[in-house]
Amino acid sequence: MSPLRILSLARRIITQCLRDKRTFGLIIIVPSIVMALLGYFYTASTTQVVTIGVVNEDLGLGSVMLSHDVVDKLREQGNITVVELSRADVNQSLKDKKIDGAIIFGPGFTEDVLVDQTVYASIVTEGTDQGKSASVNMKAHNATIAALTSAMQGGAxxxxxxxxxxxxxxxxxxxxxxxxxxxxxxxxxxxxxxxxxxxxxxxxxxxxxxxxxxxxxxxxxxxxxxxxxxxxxxxxxxxxxxxxxxxxxxxxxxxxxxxxxxxxxxxxxxxxxxxxxxxxxxxxxxxxxxxxxxxxxxxxxxGFAMLDLFAPYLLGVIAFAFIFIFTGVTFLRERSFGTFERLLVSPITRSEIILGYMLGFSVFAIIQSMIILAFAVFVLNVKIVGNIYDVVALQLLVTLVSVNLGIFCSSFAKNELQAVQFIPLLILPQIFLDGMFWPISTLPNYLQVFSYLMPLTYANDALQNIMVRGLGLGDVLIDIVVLLAFAVVMVALSALSLNKRLQ
The missing domain is CATH 3.40.1710.10 (abc type-2 transporter like domain)
Known part of the structure; x- marks a missing residue:
């Protein structure tokens, strides 16, 4: 086995990819754009202003009007706009998205509180935005409790x-x-x-x-x-x-x-x-x-913002997905251009061809992974409690798994369209089942089994433990061992598929 021939093949792959503008964009520009959009989304979602409509039909009790106290407490909360409505306008305002929710005080609101010690109020939301619906309910609930606590304490x-x-x-x-x-x-x-x-x-x-x-x-x-x-x-x-x-x-x-x-x-x-x-x-x-x-x-x-808490999932998923796409499409193009046939008539051996392709793709995969990490840290200002080098090590491990998975899957595709069709088969299930959107413990038992068969589950768990909890590599040893096992299996499978293609 000649290291020079392996490096020569890897250098040819690198040079060819650099000349391809589409590949350059996929490696550098597209991941940065995706990270920027996700960063804006998670930053904006934590500071969104909620508009609440108030229908106040409260007749009060003497000079006391507790509904006014609740509305005042609503206005004191941050990121909230209060508008007055009639009961007939509530549904249409919600449908037109002029308000995010409405709180309705009936005619006997104050009397029920002071006489019967019972609170009757209705909260109506549009329902399609779970985050805003929960925010409306929480703000209305807190304002009601704050106002009634102050009123009922009276002389206390x-x-x-x-x-x-x-x-x-x-x-x-x-x-x-x-x-x-x-x-x-x-x-x-x-x-x-x-x-x-x-x-x-x-x-x-x-x-x-x-x-x-x-x-x-x-x-x-x-x-x-x-x-x-x-x-x-x-x-x-x-x-x-x-x-x-x-x-x-x-x-x-x-x-x-x-x-x-x-x-x-x-x-x-x-x-x-x-x-x-x-x-x-x-x-x-x-x-x-x-x-x-x-x-x-x-x-x-x-002191973490929503983006800081979600960043470990984004780093693992985006790096894994884009590296898989890049490796699969580029490797398929090599096959389509008849490169393998020309290599077989050269002195290079099959094992050297396999290692050369892995090395060439891994260089770009590492660059892409580091660009994603650097964008998160220096542009989005994502906080990392643990050691940054531990995060880098995990990213490299994820890269190794993704590169070889891309090579393996590409050997079964005849064109780029078929290669891309592996994304909903292998990437999307991992995104939905790796704990990114909901805790794995809340999934049905049969889905939890699939979750623990996916490499992104362990990558995200390890990244979260290091970036948010400040743990070290020794504390996530189980995740690392499992990822290494995935990497070894993927390397073996990609080598077998490549060797079969060369025969």
């Missing part, structure tokens, strides 16, 4: 400002929460108000409260045994009586970009239960001017 005189972290979307629904409580409250002269708060939390219903010890908090959230953890400090009761302040800390994981609707619903539900429990716990405290402070923290992804 404390304001409530809850700032909660992201809720993990794993198995979360909008009707059930599993909350851990780390109670460090030392009380004051035998009074321990934290016990009352926990009791009132349990009284909320649809809530499981688990007692935690100090070391258990982070690990329980990491293991997804809990949706969140409530930490009550040692001076909780003392701060209430002496400082007139309620200090709590809520811990959770970063939001799951694949299920924003569940995250927003869970966040709204937790906010509601904490506020109700705090109000109930403080109802017998004869103090005024309380301020409720809830500090938030996250274990992973602190």
């Amino acid at each position: 005189g404390f304001s409530m400002n809850l700032s909660l972290p992201a809720m993990p979307a794993g198995n979360l629904t909008n009707t059930s929460l599993r909350i851990g409580v780390l109670n460090q409250d030392e009380g004051l002269d035998g009074i321990i108000l934290s016990d009352t708060l926990i009791y009132e939390l349990l009284e909320q219903g649809n809530l499981t409260v688990v007692s935690l010890e100090g070391p258990d908090v982070n690990q329980s959230i990491k293991d997804k045994k809990l949706n969140a953890a409530l930490v009550i400090g040692p001076d909780f009761t003392r701060d209430i009586y002496e400082e007139h302040a309620v200090n709590l800390s809520v811990m959770a994981m970063a939001p799951d970009p694949r299920n924003i609707s569940a995250y927003q619903q869970g966040l709204s539900l937790l906010s509601s239960k904490l506020q109700n429990a705090t109000v109930a716990a403080l109802s017998n405290v004869k103090k005024n001017d309380f301020t409720v402070n809830v500090d938030s923290s996250v274990i992973y992804g602190d």
Whole structure:
């Protein structure tokens, strides 16, 4: 085997690809455009303005008009526009996309709240945009709770400002929460108000409260045994009586970009239960001017935007897909031009031809993969907590799998159209089942089996652990071993298919 002949063949492939403008565009320009568009989409989706229509038919009770308080709280929230409507205009405004949702207050809204202690309000959304529908429901729900909490406290005189972290979307629904409580409250002269708060939390219903010890908090959230953890400090009761302040800390994981609707619903539900429990716990405290402070923290992804959380999936999927297309089409063109026949009459051996093609395609695949990574880091400013070189190593491993998969599939195609038809067969199922759009654990069991047979599942898991959680290569060793196994299998299959073509 001659390394010079292998390098010579690889150099010919590289030179030929560089002269082809279409190939140059596929390698450099197209991935950059796709990354830019996706970057804009995930950046814009987190800052979108929601327009809510308000139908206010509330007749009030005397001089009290609680619906006005709810509307005022709506306007105080960010990225929201409030417009007034009549009930007859709601459906048409939604159909014309003039509003994203509407909240309707009936004639007896204030009376029902003050007399019957029951809230009746209707929220209507258009329904085709899940993100905006969830946002409308969350903003309306939070505004209602904030307004009614302030009104019902009346002379109690404390304001409530809850700032909660992201809720993990794993198995979360909008009707059930599993909350851990780390109670460090030392009380004051035998009074321990934290016990009352926990009791009132349990009284909320649809809530499981688990007692935690100090070391258990982070690990329980990491293991997804809990949706969140409530930490009550040692001076909780003392701060209430002496400082007139309620200090709590809520811990959770970063939001799951694949299920924003569940995250927003869970966040709204937790906010509601904490506020109700705090109000109930403080109802017998004869103090005024309380301020409720809830500090938030996250274990992973602190300060991350939606794009930062989704970037690991984009890097793996885009690199894998474009490298597969490039390798498959270019290799097919080599066959169509009769290159193999001319190589067979030269001194180069079959094994040298196989290695030469792999090396030539791998050079461009690596360049393309590095362009995608560089665009994400330097243009889109994607945050990477872990080591950038670990990300590079994983990208190279994904490249090796994709190149040889492209060579293998191309040997079964007779023209470029047939080569492209492998995309819906091999690429799209991986995109939908690799955990990019929804957690694998939420898929039916038979689909989970297919998910774990696909290389992108392990590539995305490893990239997310390094880029978001800050782990190292040693922590994702299982993913690396599986990807190496895929790479070895793909190299063997591509070599066999190429060798068969040369015979």
